Amino acid sequence: xxxxxxxxxxxxxxxxxxxxxxxxxxxxxxxxxxxxxxxxxxxxxxxxxxxxxxxxxxxxxxxxxxxxxxxxxxxxxxxxxxxxxxxxxxxxxxxxxxxxxxxxxxxxxxxxxxxxxxxxxxxxxxxxxxxxxxxxxxxxxxxxxxxxxxxxxxxxxxxxxxxxxxxxxxxxxxxxxxxxxxxxxxxxxxxxxxx
Amino acid sequence: xxxxxxxxxxxxxxxxxxxxxxxxxxxxxxxxxxxxxxxxxxxxxxxxxxxxxxxxxxxxxxxxxxxxxxxxxxxxxxxxxxxxxxxxxxxxxxxxxxxxxxxxxxxxxxxxxxxxxxxxxxxxxxxxxxxxxxxxxxxxxxxxxxxxxxxxxxxxxxxxxxxxxxxxxxxxxxxxxxxxxxxxxxxxxxxxxxxxxxxxxxxxxxxxxxxxxxxxxxxxxxxxxxxxxxxxxxxxxxxxxxxxxxxxxxxxxxxxxxxxxxxxxxxxxxxxxxxxxxxxxxxxxxxxxxxxxxxxxxxxxxxxxxxxxxxxxxxxxxxxxxxxxxxxxxxxxxxxxxxxxxxxxxxxxxxxxxxxxxxxxxxxxxxxxxxxxxxxxxxxxxxxxxxxxxxxxxxxxxxxxxxxxxxxxxxxxxxxxxxxxxxxxxxxxxxxxxxxxxxxxxxxxxxxxxxxxxxxxxxxxxxxxxxxxxxxxxxxxxxxxxxxxxxxxxxxxxxxxxxxxxxxxxxxxxxxxxxxxxxxxxxxxxxxxxxxxxxxxxxxxxxxxxxxxxxxxxxxxxxxx
Numbered sequence: 227x228x229x230x231x232x233x234x235x236x237x238x239x240x241x242x243x244x245x246x247x248x249x250x251x252x253x254x255x256x257x258x259x260x261x262x263x264x265x266x267x268x269x270x271x272x273x274x275x276x277x278x279x280x281x282x283x284x285x286x287x288x289x290x291x292x293x294x295x296x297x298x299x300x301x302x303x304x305x306x307x308x309x310x311x312x313x314x315x316x317x318x319x320x321x322x323x324x325x326x327x328x329x330x331x332x333x334x335x336x337x338x339x340x341x342x343x344x345x346x347x348x349x350x351x352x353x354x355x356x357x358x359x360x361x362x363x364x365x366x367x368x369x370x371x372x373x374x375x376x377x378x379x380x381x382x383x384x385x386x387x388x389x390x391x392x393x394x395x396x397x398x399x400x401x402x403x404x405x406x407x408x409x410x411x412x413x414x415x416x417x418x419x420x421x
Numbered sequence: 422x423x424x425x426x427x428x429x430x431x432x433x434x435x436x437x438x439x440x441x442x443x444x445x446x447x448x449x450x451x452x453x454x455x456x457x458x459x460x461x462x463x464x465x466x467x468x469x470x471x472x473x474x475x476x477x478x479x480x481x482x483x484x485x486x487x488x489x490x491x492x493x494x495x496x497x498x499x500x501x502x503x504x505x506x507x508x509x510x511x512x513x514x515x516x517x518x519x520x521x522x523x524x525x526x527x528x529x530x531x532x533x534x535x536x537x538x539x540x541x542x543x544x545x546x547x548x549x550x551x552x553x554x555x556x557x558x559x560x561x562x563x564x565x566x567x568x569x570x571x572x573x574x575x576x577x578x579x580x581x582x583x584x585x586x587x588x589x590x591x592x593x594x595x596x597x598x599x600x601x602x603x604x605x606x607x608x609x610x611x612x613x614x615x616x617x618x619x620x621x622x623x624x625x626x627x628x629x630x631x632x633x634x635x636x637x638x639x640x641x642x643x644x645x646x647x648x649x650x651x652x653x654x655x656x657x658x659x660x661x662x663x664x665x666x667x668x669x670x671x672x673x674x675x676x677x678x679x680x681x682x683x684x685x686x687x688x689x690x691x692x693x694x695x696x697x698x699x700x701x702x703x704x705x706x707x708x709x710x711x712x713x714x715x716x717x718x719x720x721x722x723x724x725x726x727x728x729x730x731x732x733x734x735x736x737x738x739x740x741x742x743x744x745x746x747x748x749x750x751x752x753x754x755x756x757x758x759x760x761x762x763x764x765x766x767x768x769x770x771x772x773x774x775x776x777x778x779x780x781x782x783x784x785x786x787x788x789x790x791x792x793x794x795x796x797x798x799x800x801x802x803x804x805x806x807x808x809x810x811x812x813x814x815x816x817x818x819x820x821x822x823x824x825x826x827x828x829x830x831x832x833x834x835x836x837x838x839x840x841x842x843x844x845x846x847x848x849x850x851x852x853x854x855x856x857x858x859x860x861x862x863x864x865x866x867x868x869x870x871x872x873x874x875x876x877x878x879x880x881x882x883x884x885x886x887x888x889x890x891x892x893x894x895x896x897x898x899x900x901x902x903x904x905x906x907x908x909x910x911x912x913x914x915x916x917x918x919x920x921x922x923x924x925x926x927x928x929x930x931x932x933x934x935x936x937x938x939x940x941x942x943x944x945x946x947x948x949x950x951x952x953x954x955x956x957x958x959x960x961x962x963x964x965x966x967x968x969x970x971x972x973x974x975x976x977x978x979x980x981x982x
Contacts, residue, residue, distance in 0.1 A: 260603065284677040289755070346783070
C-alpha cells in the first residue's frame with residue numbers, strides 16, 4: 227500500500243503544521259513515512275507543495291500524476307500543483323479562501339473565478355471538494371487559521387485519507403503549539419462537514 | 422523545545438526532518454561541541470542542536486560569525502579531544518574550505534564531522550549548482566551520503582566513528598531532498614558527551630611546512646587507502662540480473678520507487694573513497710550499468726575508470742540518460758531506466774497530461790517580503806532618490822528578494838559580502854552611481870573586509886546596511902549584532918555603527934526605514950556627500966524584522982524600550 231498526499235497553501239495558513247499532523251498520525255499507525263518540508267528562500271516564494279507519503283514508499287516526493295490527495299488551503303495552489311494529479315487517482319480538497327499573489331495584483335492581474343479554476347482542475351481530478359473551511363472556522367472559532375485542521379477532518383470523513391480519526395486526534399494533541407480546544411473543534415467540524 | 426521528539430527514548434519511531442535526524446545522530450554519538458553558520462538547506466541542523474544544547478545543557482553550541490570561523494572553532498575543539506560537528510550549505514563550505522582542507526593534513530583528535538548540504542536546482546541558493554563532492558577529491562575527505570532521514574541519523578554516528586578512529590575530519594554530504602526530506606526514524610541511545618579537553622602541542626601533527634608537508638600528504642594518502650578497504654562494506658548490493666544500477670543519496674530512493682526488475686543495484690554509502698574492489702565485484706557479469714547521480718558524473722567517471730582497469734566488458738551509462746543540470750524527480754529516473762531497457766519500470770507517457778497543464782493559467786506567486794518588512798521601505802526610499810539607473814550592488818539575505826519586481830533593486834548576486842568589493846570594482850572604472858546593499862548578518866560574515874577595502878583603496882559608494890536585527894532568511898538565527906546568543910540568552914550586541922566608525926568612515930547615520938521622510942532625506946544628504954566629498958557614506962537602515970519581533974514577544978524576550 228502506498229498513499230501520496232500534497233498539502234499546499236500560502237504562508238501563515240498552517241500547511242506545514244497540517245503536514246506534520248498527517249505524518250505523525252501515519253506514524254502512530256506504524257506506516258513508513260517519506261516527505262519534504264522546504265525552508266529558506268523556498269518558503270518566501272509564498273507557496274510550496276509539502277509532500278507526505280506513507281506505506282511502501284521510498285522517494286520523498288510524489289511522482290508526476292501520482293497524488294492520491296491534494297489538500298490545498300488556497301484555491302490557486304490546487305491548480306498550481308495539478309502536475310502531481312491525475313483524473314484516475316487524485317482527490318482534491320480545496321479551502322475556499324483566496325489569497326491574491328501580491329505582485330500579480332500590483333501589475334493588474336485578476337484572480338480567476340472559481341468556475342474558471344474548477345475548469346482547469348477538473349481534468350486532473352477524481353473528485354473535488356471545495357469547502358468553506360477557513361471562513362467557517364473564522365465564524366465559529368474566531369480565526370480562519372483553523373481551516374487547515376477542518377480540511378483534515380473533511381478528508382477523513384470523505385474517506386480521502388486512509389488514517390483513523392483517533393490517530394489524527396492524538397497527532398493534533400501532540401502537534402499544535404496552541405489553541406488545542408479550537409483545533410479539535412475544527413477537526414470535528416470537518417468530520418461533520420456536509421457539501 | 423521546538424521538537425521535543427528529538428529527545429525521545431531509544432527504540433521509538435518518530436518522523437523527523439533529515440536535518441533533525443542529523444542533530445539526533447550527533448547527540449547519540451556524544452557530540453561535545455558544535456559551531457555552525459546558518460545556510461539553507463542545512464540551517465535546521467544548527468537550530469536543532471541549539472535547542473538540544475539549551476534543553477540538556479550537555480554540550481556547547483554556537484552560531485559563529487561565518488562558516489570558516491565555525492570550522493576553526495569545531496576543529497580546534499576536536500584537536501583538544503572533544504567530538505565536534507559543524508554544518509553548512511555548499512557555498513558555506515567554500516567559505517570554510519580555506520581552513521577545512523588543512524584540517525585533513527593535521528587530522529583531528531576527538532572526531533569531527535562536517536555536514537555539507539548541497540542544493541541542486543537552487544531551491545534556496547542562487548550562485549551555482551555546486552557539486553561539493555569534488556571537495557572530497559581535492560582535499561581527501563572521506564564522504565558519507567545518507568539517502569533518507571534514518572540514514573542521516575545513523576550515518577552521522579558512523580561518520581564520527583570513522584573520524585575518531587582514523588583521526589581525519591569526515592564529510593556527511595546531503596542534498597535538499599535529504600536535509601529537507603522527512604522520514605521515519607527509529608531512535609537510538611543518547612550518549613553523555615565529553616565536553617572538556619586539552620590541546621597537546623604536537624609539531625609532528627600540526628606543522629605543515631615543507632618537507633614535513635610532503636610527509637603529512639603521504640600520511641593522508643595512506644589513511645584514505647586504509648579507509649577505502651575498511652569501510653567498503655558500508656556500501657550495499659541487492660538484486661540480480663545482467664543490468665546494474667549504481668546510485669547514492671536520494672537518487673537511490675528514486676530508483677527503488679521505480680521498482681526495476683531483474684537488476685543488480687549498488688547503493689554507495691561511502692562516496693569517497695569509493696572502493697575499487699566493491700565496484701569491480703559489482704561489475705562482474707554485467708552487460709550494462711546505469712549510474713544514477715545528480716549533477717556531475719563523479720561516480721560515473723570512476724566506474725568507467727575501474728571498468729577499464731579490470732577489463733570489464735560493460736556499457737557504462739549515466740549522463741547520456743540523465744541531466745547534469747537541476748534535480749531529479751521519480752518520473753525522470755523511471756523514464757531513464759525504462760529507456761536503458763530495464764524491465765518492469767512504469768514510465769507512462771505524459772503528453773496528454775502536458776497538454777492539460779497548459780490550460781492552467783493562473784497568477785504566479787513570486788518571492789515577496791513579509792507584510793511590514795522594513796526592506797521594502799528601504800528600497801523604495803533609496804530608489805526614489807537615486808533613480809533606477811543606479812547600479813544596485815546587492816548581497817545575500819531576505820533583502821535579496823529585492824531582485825524581483827516590483828523592486829528590481831539588485832543587479833547581481835555573487836556570494837556573502839560581495840556587494841562591497843564589487844561596488845568598489847565598478848567605481849574604479851565607471852562614473853556610474855553605485856549603492857551597496859548589505860544585511861546585518863552579511864556585514865559580520867564577510868562584509869567588513871569589503872568595506873575596509875573601500876576606505877583603504879578609496880572609492881565613494883553610498884552604503885546601505887539593512888539591519889533587521891537577525892539572520893532572517895535562514896529561519897531567524899541570532900548573530901553578533903542581534904543581542905542574543907544561540908540559546909537566546911541576552912548578550913551585549915556588537916554595534917555595526919561602532920565598527921563602521923572604527924574603520925574610519927566619517928559619514929554614518931542610523932535611520933528607521935519605516936520613517937520614509939527621514940530615510941529619503943538622509944539618502945539625499947549622503948548621496949550629495951559621496952558626490953561632493955568623494956568619500957563613502959553609510960546609512961544603517963535599522964528596524965526589527967517583523968517575524969523576529971513576533972518570536973521575541975512570544976518568548977517574552979522583547980526589550981522594553
